Amino acid sequence: MLLVLGDRTAVWYFLVMTDATSVVVTGLGFCTGLGPDPWAAMSRGETAVHDSDDLKELPHKTAAVVERIDLRPWLKRRKDRKLMARPSQLALAAGGMALEQWSGATDALGLFVGVGREPGDDGESEPSLVAAQVDGRLDQEAVAGPCRDLYPPLLPLKTLPNMALAHVSIHLDIRGDNGTWCGGSAAGLMAMRAGIWSIRERRSVGALVLAADSWVSAGCVRDLLRLSKGERITSPGEAGVAVFIESLASAKQRGAKVLATVDVSSELESSRKMVHHGSLGDCKAADSLLGLALRVKQGPGREVYAAQELGQPPVAVGLSIEESMACYSAERKVLTDV
Amino acid sequence: MKRRVVITGMGMVTPLGLGVEKTWQAVCRGESGVGEVKRFDASGLPVRFAAETCEPPAHADDEGDLKLRLVLAALAEALEQSGPVPGERTGVCLGSEIGRPSLEVLSKRLTDMTPPTADEISRMDPAAPTRLVARVSGAKGPQSTVSTACTSSSQAVGEGLLRIRRGDVDVMVVGGVDVLVDAIMITGFAKLGALSERNDDPKGASRPFDSDRDGFVLGEGAGILILEDRQRALDRGAHILAELSGYGCSCNAYRITDSPPDGRGAYQSMTAALRDAGLEPEDIGYINAHGTSTPMNDPSEAKGIIRTFPNTVPVSSTKSSMGHLVAACGAVEAIVCVQAIRTEQLPPTINLERPDPVCALNHVANVAQSARIDHAMTNAFGFGGSNGSLVLSRHD
Numbered sequence: 068m069l070l071v072l073g074d075r076t077a078v079w080y081f082l083v084m085t086d087a088t089s090v091v092v093t094g095l096g097f098c099t100g101l102g103p104d105p106w107a108a109m110s111r112g113e114t115a116v117h118d119s120d121d122l123k124e125l126p127h128k129t130a131a132v133v134e135r136i137d138l139r140p141w142l143k144r145r146k147d148r149k150l151m152a153r154p155s156q157l158a159l160a161a162g163g164m165a166l167e168q169w170s171g172a173t174d175a176l177g178l179f180v181g182v183g184r185e186p187g188d189d190g191e192s193e194p195s196l197v198a199a200q201v202d203g204r205l206d207q208e209a210v211a212g213p214c215r216d217l218y219p220p221l222l223p224l225k226t227l228p229n230m231a232l233a234h235v236s237i238h239l240d241i242r243g244d245n246g247t248w249c250g251g252s253a254a255g256l257m258a259m260r261a262g263i264w265s266i267r268e269r270r271s272v273g274a275l276v277l278a279a280d281s282w283v284s285a286g287c288v289r290d291l292l293r294l295s296k297g298e299r300i301t302s303p304g305e306a307g308v309a310v311f312i313e314s315l316a317s318a319k320q321r322g323a324k325v326l327a328t329v330d331v332s333s334e335l336e337s338s339r340k341m342v343h344h345g346s347l348g349d350c351k352a353a354d355s356l357l358g359l360a361l362r363v364k365q366g367p368g369r370e371v372y373a374a375q376e377l378g379q380p381p382v383a384v385g386l387s388i389e390e391s392m393a394c395y396s397a398e399r400k401v402l403t404d405v
Numbered sequence: 406m407k408r409r410v411v412i413t414g415m416g417m418v419t420p421l422g423l424g425v426e427k428t429w430q431a432v433c434r435g436e437s438g439v440g441e442v443k444r445f446d447a448s449g450l451p452v453r454f455a456a457e458t459c460e461p462p463a464h465a466d467d468e469g470d471l472k473l474r475l476v477l478a479a480l481a482e483a484l485e486q487s488g489p490v491p492g493e494r495t496g497v498c499l500g501s502e503i504g505r506p507s508l509e510v511l512s513k514r515l516t517d518m519t520p521p522t523a524d525e526i527s528r529m530d531p532a533a534p535t536r537l538v539a540r541v542s543g544a545k546g547p548q549s550t551v552s553t554a555c556t557s558s559s560q561a562v563g564e565g566l567l568r569i570r571r572g573d574v575d576v577m578v579v580g581g582v583d584v585l586v587d588a589i590m591i592t593g594f595a596k597l598g599a600l601s602e603r604n605d606d607p608k609g610a611s612r613p614f615d616s617d618r619d620g621f622v623l624g625e626g627a628g629i630l631i632l633e634d635r636q637r638a639l640d641r642g643a644h645i646l647a648e649l650s651g652y653g654c655s656c657n658a659y660r661i662t663d664s665p666p667d668g669r670g671a672y673q674s675m676t677a678a679l680r681d682a683g684l685e686p687e688d689i690g691y692i693n694a695h696g697t698s699t700p701m702n703d704p705s706e707a708k709g710i711i712r713t714f715p716n717t718v719p720v721s722s723t724k725s726s727m728g729h730l731v732a733a734c735g736a737v738e739a740i741v742c743v744q745a746i747r748t749e750q751l752p753p754t755i756n757l758e759r760p761d762p763v764c765a766l767n768h769v770a771n772v773a774q775s776a777r778i779d780h781a782m783t784n785a786f787g788f789g790g791s792n793g794s795l796v797l798s799r800h801d
Contacts, residue, residue: 150661178656182552184530196589208449210588215451218589220596224661224788227502228531228552233789236656242673245656245791246560249501249531249550257549261564264571270677 086316090263090330092363093323094311096164098157098279099347099357100131100304103164106364114346116302121285127292130283131304131348136160141238150225151234154182157307157353158231158279159238165309166239166275168323177244177271179262180232181254181278183352195219231279244270254278255356259310260331266314273313280352281305304348308357327363409650410569411800413643414487414631415740416479419727420456420624424482428737429744431726432752433773437608438727439622445588451595454607455586456624456728466541472501475627476534476582480542483578487631487643491543496574498549498564499538500557500581501531502732534582538629546574552732554787555695556654557581558628559735562795563652565632575637580629583732594623597662599699611729612756613696613722614703614764621697624728628736647743650780650798651684653677657790664705664786671695671709671784674792678782679713682796686714689796690778691751691769693738695786696722697729706784707764717767719774721754735785735793742781742797749777 100115101108108115115131122128136156138148141163148156158180166173199206199214224230229247236242244265248257255278262274282291282303291300310329318325343361350357417424420438421431431438439456447453460471461478476499484490532550539548547568551561558581565577594600601620603610611622630649638645655677657670664670679686692714695706710720723741724730730737745751750773757770779799786792 174658195592199588210449210592212449215592215596218592218596220593220598221661222593224597227554227788229554229557229787229789229791230661232553232656232791233661236658236790237660240658242656242658242670244677245553245654246551246564247553247791249552251530251532264567268567 086319087314088267089315089328090266090312091315091318091328092310092312092326093318094165094168095326095360095363096161096309097360098133098136098160098307100133100306101347105347106361109343109346115304116345116348119283121283122288125285125288125292127288127300129302130288131302132283133157133305143238147234147238150221152225152230153281153305154279154307155231155234157281157305158277159235161279161307161309162235162239162275162277165311169273169311171272171321173240174242175272176241177262177265177274178232178236178241179245179258179265179274179276180235180247181256181258181352181356182228182231182247182249183251183254183280184249231277235275235277239275241275252351252354254352255308255354256359259329259356259359262312263329263331266312272317273311276310276312276356277307278353278356279307280350282349282351301344301349304350306347306350306353306357308353308360310356310360310363408570408572409635409648410566410632411635411638411645412630412647412649412743413633413638413645414483415629415646415743416482417626417628417737417740418458418461418475418478419626419730419737420458421727423459423461423478425740425744428727429741432723432741433750435753435755435771435773436726437755438624439607439610441607442586444586447588447591450588450591452591452600452602453604454610454622455591456622457586458584458625466537472582472584473534473537475584476538476629477541479580479627479629480538480578483629483631484542487633489543490576490578490631491545493545494574495542495544495576495578496546496548496568497535497539497542497544497578498551498561498568499535499579500551500559500561500732500735501534502552502554502557502583538578542578544578553791554789555729555731555734556785556787556791556793557732557735559739559783559785559793559795560654560791562630562649562736562739563654563793566649566652569632569634575634577632578629579632580627580736581733582627583730584625585731586623586625591623601698609756611698611725613694613698613725613754614707614761614766614768615757616759616761618698618700618703621699621724622728624730626727626730626733626737628733628740630736630739645800647746648798648800649795651678651682651796652794653679653681654791654793657792659790661789663701666705666708668705668707668709668712670790670792671706671786672712674794675709675713675782675784678794678796682798684780684796687716688780689714689718689782690776691742691745691781692718692720693742693781693783694720694722695784696724696754698724702786703761704763706786707766710766719751719769719776720766721752721769723752725755725757735783735795738783738785739795739797742783745781746778746797746799749775751776
């Protein structure tokens with residue numbers, strides 16, 4: 068099976084394709100609302116899109132939530148989990164799974180990650196920001212005093228976009244060529260593209276390509292509703308997906324099972340409708356790589372089963388300022404003031 | 406045969422001034438862009454100084470956002486030098502960190518109850534500056550945004566190099582931007598213990614490799630480079646400023662906040678860049694170090710440099726003058742390296758009064774040095790352990 072990615076001009080190397088420059092998939096990892104094998108669940112017609120307690124007061128009430136993220140096999144120090152925003156956890160779970168089949172050293176592996184916008188901080192900054200406000204205004208003395216005292220010292224390092232890469236590199240001990248791409252649903256494909264070239268240009272002996280994103284919180288859904296300008300939104304989801312790639316020569320040498328060949332070509336995969344939205348929700352920055360990984364899992368000659376989107380009422384927009392800024396504002400209760 | 410990549414335009418906005426020439430002159434004179442915070446009342450904060458950017462005039466497309474205004478000003482300067490670069494064979498790759506509005510903006514919104522617009526929400530995406538630069542420059546080729554903290558724009562420049570080499574595009578607009586000086590970021594980084602707290606001497610606060618260093622100084626700014634396929638630049642008679650000849654990167658895989666004491670990640674990144682450029686260590690005539698002035702970074706980087714360069718290559722950190730521009734530092738410091746090659750001057754590390762013995766490098770201390778060099782390297786190492794190194798070369 069040949070999968071194609073991105074570029075209209077990179078034709079020349081087809082002429083010189085060898086086992087050393089052919090890039091193949093030998094590992095996959097998923098952390099999704101349908102568990103670690105979403106393809107099997109989708110084939111049974113299952114969906115992870117359900118009513119979410121967090122969204123019950125919003126006009127859109129369904130999301131595909133990952134119920135449990137088991138990081139125990141991968142964490143070097145269990146307490147490090149506290150430092151991880153949700154996309155980092157999703158990325159590590161998927162990355163660890165995809166790397167299980169690799170028995171070589173990890174220090175020369177590449178790591179390429181697609182992420183979305185800055186992840187939320189699970190409300191950890193709220194107490195300090197509440198303390199910084201007096202009569203709804205920022206109070207400089209309060210910022211310097213109670214706000215400062217309540218501000219979690221490691222918070223800036225939890226929510227930076229590159230933290231998924233950082234945590235995966237630390238816990239899986241990956242030290243080579245790397246990068247984190249932001250760019251909506253295409254982010255995962257940008258990461259994949261960088262990984263393919265890193266193998267082909269011999270900057271990495273193998274590469275873990277990851278994408279992770281989470282849009283299931285009330286704050287995220289409010290932003291989606293506002294951005295939709297009155298249109299219905301696809302149920303949001305969250306996922307971590309990982310694809311391990313290496314050269315065909317490397318896979319042959321170590322006797323690895325080749326799942327698919329990946330390459331770059333003229334058509335952007337991300338422009339296609341994502342058939343997994345009905346089962347796994349719209350996973351934003353994880354979406355395009357998730358679509359690619361599902362196609363690998365699907366194998367040749369089979370169609371991905373698309374579960375039906377659950378019925379949703381028409382969406383009303385015009386939410387108040389408190390709703391869209393709940394993660395920064397005074398009290399949790401504003402989440403429910405629709 | 407690799408396609409060679411040259412630089413035909415550069416622009417920057419920094420705490421030292423608007424434009425490459427102003428910043429460069431100030432760096433070489435050993436000036437400091439660090440001062441007491443003026444944008445808001447920081448009198449009660451643990452750190453009351455920063456390297457606030459010089460603010461360019463408002464731009465019709467900046468949407469009232471300082472980050473967008475900075476990147477547009479840097480872009481305008483770069484395009485004035487290179488000439489227009491629109492078209493499908495031009496791509497954009499910028500380094501950008503967070504898109505979060507400042508605490509002041511959030512607080513104001515809570516007060517006036519104005520809902521954020523869809524545009525404001527979309528600006529929270531780190532890719533927002535990339536989209537704007539593509540639109541304004543007319544670049545219709547591939548767009549991407551790299552977000553690896555302090556390494557972001559170094560990796561964005563590297564991505565531009567690789568894309569042109571591979572033949573994806575002929576021109577890349579690359580660089581980075583960051584605006585982080587607000588109360589909550591200062592509070593957060595201060596609580597991390599990462600910032601200098603030398604409130605009584607802001608201009609002396611950023612002192613990379615000095616024994617008395619106590620943390621970095623938060624800065625902000627933007628840097629843009631126009632990268633171009635060398636043959637295309639020659640064919641159109643463009644003025645070539647320098648060649649971008651090598652790029653390497655690595656992960657520390659150590660800790661989120663700390664650098665490995667043995668400097669292994671820095672070593673791996675620098676050797677990868679040398680290998681990519683086809684150069685030997687002795688070919689490099691100057692290193693613009695990441696040199697943050699934190700107790701942890703500087704010895705780790707020094708170890709990496711010493712391991713990579715057995716010779717005594719001159720080293721300085723211009724963060725001593727302009728603070729730490731975070732996601733923009735890689736691009737801005739790459740431009741500094743180009744200026745060092747072009748003007749045959751090596752910019753100094755200011756405030757380097759008592760060099761730390763554990764950072765035993767050949768420092769360009771306090772005063773610029775004259776030197777004709779053919780190749781320079783710049784390092785950027787980020788929170789989370791991403792490292793990037795670029796090699797800039799005299800164009801023959």
